[in-house]
Amino acid sequence: MPRFRMEFSKGDPVRFLSHLDIVKAFERAIRRAEIPIAFSEGFNPHPRMSFASALAVGVTSDREYIDIELARDMQLREVVDRLARALPPGMEIKEGRQVPQSAPSLMARVNRAAYRVAAEAYGSVNQAKIEENMAAFLAVPEIMITKRTKKGPRPKNIRPGIYDFRARAEGERLEFIIETMTSNEGSVRPEEVIRAFAEHSGCPVDYDSLYIRRTGLYAEQNGELLNPMDIT
Amino acid sequence: MRQFIENRILPKVLKPARYQGNEWNSVHKNWDETPVRVAFAFPDVYEVGMSHLGLRILYHIVNSRSDTLMERVFAPWDDFEEKLRENRLPLFSLESYRPLTEFDVVAFTLQYEMSFTNILNMLDLAGIPLRSAQRGDRWPLVLAGGPTAYNPEPLARFIDAFLIGEGEEAIHDIIDTVKEWKQLPGDKKKSDLLRRLVKIPGIYVPEFYDVKYHTDGTIREVVPNASYAPPSVVKRVVRDLDIIDFPTNPIVPFTEIVHDRIMLEVLRGCSRGCRFCQAGMIYRPVREKRPETILQQASELVRNTGYDEISLTSLSTSDYTCVQGVLETLLDRYGSRGVGISLPSLRADSFSVDLARQVQRVRKTTLTFAPEAGTQRLRDVINKGVTEKNLMEATTGAFKAGWTGVKLYFMIGLPTETFEDLDGIAGLAYKVVDLGRDILANKFGRLKVTVSASSFVPKAHTPFQWAPQDKMDILREKQRHLAAKLKNRRIVFKWHDARLSFIEAVFARGGRRVGDALEKAWQLGCKFDSWTDHFKFDLWLQAFEEIGIDPGFYANRPFGLDEVLPWAHIETGVSREFLAAEYTKAVNLEVTNDCRHDRCTLCGVCQSLPVKTDLKGGRVNAPV
Numbered sequence: 001m002p003r004f005r006m007e008f009s010k011g012d013p014v015r016f017l018s019h020l021d022i023v024k025a026f027e028r029a030i031r032r033a034e035i036p037i038a039f040s041e042g043f044n045p046h047p048r049m050s051f052a053s054a055l056a057v058g059v060t061s062d063r064e065y066i067d068i069e070l071a072r073d074m075q076l077r078e079v080v081d082r083l084a085r086a087l088p089p090g091m092e093i094k095e096g097r098q099v100p101q102s103a104p105s106l107m108a109r110v111n112r113a114a115y116r117v118a119a120e121a122y123g124s125v126n127q128a129k130i131e132e133n134m135a136a137f138l139a140v141p142e143i144m145i146t147k148r149t150k151k152g153p154r155p156k157n158i159r160p161g162i163y164d165f166r167a168r169a170e171g172e173r174l175e176f177i178i179e180t181m182t183s184n185e186g187s188v189r190p191e192e193v194i195r196a197f198a199e200h201s202g203c204p205v206d207y208d209s210l211y212i213r214r215t216g217l218y219a220e221q222n223g224e225l226l227n228p229m230d231i232t
Numbered sequence: 233m234r235q236f237i238e239n240r241i242l243p244k245v246l247k248p249a250r251y252q253g254n255e256w257n258s259v260h261k262n263w264d265e266t267p268v269r270v271a272f273a274f275p276d277v278y279e280v281g282m283s284h285l286g287l288r289i290l291y292h293i294v295n296s297r298s299d300t301l302m303e304r305v306f307a308p309w310d311d312f313e314e315k316l317r318e319n320r321l322p323l324f325s326l327e328s329y330r331p332l333t334e335f336d337v338v339a340f341t342l343q344y345e346m347s348f349t350n351i352l353n354m355l356d357l358a359g360i361p362l363r364s365a366q367r368g369d370r371w372p373l374v375l376a377g378g379p380t381a382y383n384p385e386p387l388a389r390f391i392d393a394f395l396i397g398e399g400e401e402a403i404h405d406i407i408d409t410v411k412e413w414k415q416l417p418g419d420k421k422k423s424d425l426l427r428r429l430v431k432i433p434g435i436y437v438p439e440f441y442d443v444k445y446h447t448d449g450t451i452r453e454v455v456p457n458a459s460y461a462p463p464s465v466v467k468r469v470v471r472d473l474d475i476i477d478f479p480t481n482p483i484v485p486f487t488e489i490v491h492d493r494i495m496l497e498v499l500r501g502c503s504r505g506c507r508f509c510q511a512g513m514i515y516r517p518v519r520e521k522r523p524e525t526i527l528q529q530a531s532e533l534v535r536n537t538g539y540d541e542i543s544l545t546s547l548s549t550s551d552y553t554c555v556q557g558v559l560e561t562l563l564d565r566y567g568s569r570g571v572g573i574s575l576p577s578l579r580a581d582s583f584s585v586d587l588a589r590q591v592q593r594v595r596k597t598t599l600t601f602a603p604e605a606g607t608q609r610l611r612d613v614i615n616k617g618v619t620e621k622n623l624m625e626a627t628t629g630a631f632k633a634g635w636t637g638v639k640l641y642f643m644i645g646l647p648t649e650t651f652e653d654l655d656g657i658a659g660l661a662y663k664v665v666d667l668g669r670d671i672l673a674n675k676f677g678r679l680k681v682t683v684s685a686s687s688f689v690p691k692a693h694t695p696f697q698w699a700p701q702d703k704m705d706i707l708r709e710k711q712r713h714l715a716a717k718l719k720n721r722r723i724v725f726k727w728h729d730a731r732l733s734f735i736e737a738v739f740a741r742g743g744r745r746v747g748d749a750l751e752k753a754w755q756l757g758c759k760f761d762s763w764t765d766h767f768k769f770d771l772w773l774q775a776f777e778e779i780g781i782d783p784g785f786y787a788n789r790p791f792g793l794d795e796v797l798p799w800a801h802i803e804t805g806v807s808r809e810f811l812a813a814e815y816t817k818a819v820n821l822e823v824t825n826d827c828r829h830d831r832c833t834l835c836g837v838c839q840s841l842p843v844k845t846d847l848k849g850g851r852v853n854a855p856v
Contacts, residue, residue, distance in 0.1 A: 012238075014486065016248035021486045028256070028484060028538030031570070039570055047570065058243045086538070088256050088486075208240065 013090030019054035033082035052106035061214035133201035161188035253326025275350035283491035292479030323357035332358035342380035345739035388438035397467030434468035480532035553849025598637035606656025658717035687733035695814035737787035743798035807836035
């Protein structure tokens, strides 16, 4: 039976939804759209759908990915159109394609995420200065932070999970461009990078002002970045 | 304001999706082009309020009118409240993020007494003066309705007008009146609006009534002080559930709520006649929907919401005369589409267990029954038509069908209760354990029998409205007695906080004077009282003390049969004579039949109101 992959966005109107809320929103939209989704076997059947990556509460995204499996044939165009009409405002389907049944799960392959973070600073920040501070920050081999986990606070070195970190300063407004690891083995959150940087450099970031937008998800493979739509 | 809240407050609070207001099927109307604006206020958190069917019904009905908009507001959780106060922001509606003060009407629903402090807190957060007398012409009309409005007196000083009874039709009358008043030329007087409103059947305006007391604190009389106020207010009731508007496009919350499913009402009312039960008296008579109506609404609901579960709701769905056929059709239609059917509450009999067996898609581990009392004697007193045989057949059926957990609900402190009745509760629990041992065999290790004991709270308009609540120390002794008897590896015993039941009883039977204590308790910091971690009993006692009210006067005192009750001027249609006769019969261990299966009990509803029992199947399903 056909398996479809879709790229969608999570916009401002739904930015405070948790990953679980997003999953449920899709389940319900699929039912409203009367798309013949397949169900898992067993006592408690679940609709067959899977996501590339979970997105935190409060974070928007330009590019998220979902795979759904159908129980019977339906044209891609039809699936996308119906779903687009049934999704709540703020969740938009950007693109869709059919992928082979045998395609690997997105969750298993996606391992990198790109973000743009808007922030305000207490006072004016100089572009040259912030670049200099960033270079110094990234030059250290170990950036230890304390992660809050279910088992209590744990120390963690986030440096290996930071692939790109740049900033643009305009007076008291800052924009960070960040690329980090996101995978089952561990993820580095953009706010962790910013906080660690601010503490390291003394950059006066107002943490309450962070507005985080995910701009892309990728699968890094032998030094090459693959778009999830192309992973088959 | 919206931008500030979204960027600066929502990222900092728990469950921010509670405050977004843009859920699927939420209605956002053009403010300036809509002449009448009503805020529906639920005095508890979003997850609780959004699970309330009454909200879904009224939201739909009001927003179907082109001349009116209804928006929602819930009690914000502590963290959000703190941010509002810190930033000096007023409480606002979810849809348009407008302060409540901009609405024409702020309408609270009263679902339980322990939400009263939240009403005061919400008014305060909105910047609206608490007392009606302090609110001049520029403030919104503060309205209240719902089951707890049947004793409106504790809130009489804070609410401008109450709607007594069912809202589907009355809400139109209210809106028409508000609209008419708004369109009058010149200065608009609140007093004029109230005078117009009181002409609507079912509307109670407290300030048009004077309460006169005897020296002992009991009431001498409640009399209208205005010629246009009726001597008593009779509840509103809809005649035909098939004709009234029922929402088939309810809001689908993004975040998980308590009842996160389609709620499809199949019937209203219950005439089984349990003597402690307020719902069983105030929602009379029983009116069923036709199966065709239910099936049509189910199909629209699934298409419009995308939910994966339809709950067939009512006070007792296994009593619906067409339940079997409706269930079969729904299971047939939706089973393959991943939509399940559920029944909210079960009678303790084998018929109900059989229904539960048919609908269960996911094998839930626990079935819940409510025998309410431990001996046949006490079950006769409360007129709970469930026998030990019924319960044993029901649990046998449940264990045979694969359930390994049974939850049994009881009430302690019922009128005439003795320790023998408590021992009866323990006896039933052990019989269920024995049954489990016999039937479950090698799965016996999984058996869990939960015994839950709430404390009897006498409620207005029931046969037990005159009965005292046990004092707290007696309730606690009874709880300890049961706990000692129920020490068993297979039994879990749970009980309710007697202090909470005590405060609940004060407001369930209190008059206007307890309203002062309510305001004081709120000032001292009481809110979210039904949330265990928020309940501050000491502050409540302090409030009663400071105001000079003896709470026991309302909770623990037997009310005289000839006493004027605080709610005497509110009429449910069930006559005072019937309730008094039921109370006498209770003490004499006489049971009363259900008028659906036997002769009319002359409770008064069908005699005094333009409505009658309306059964669509005409056939009786369950044993009486």
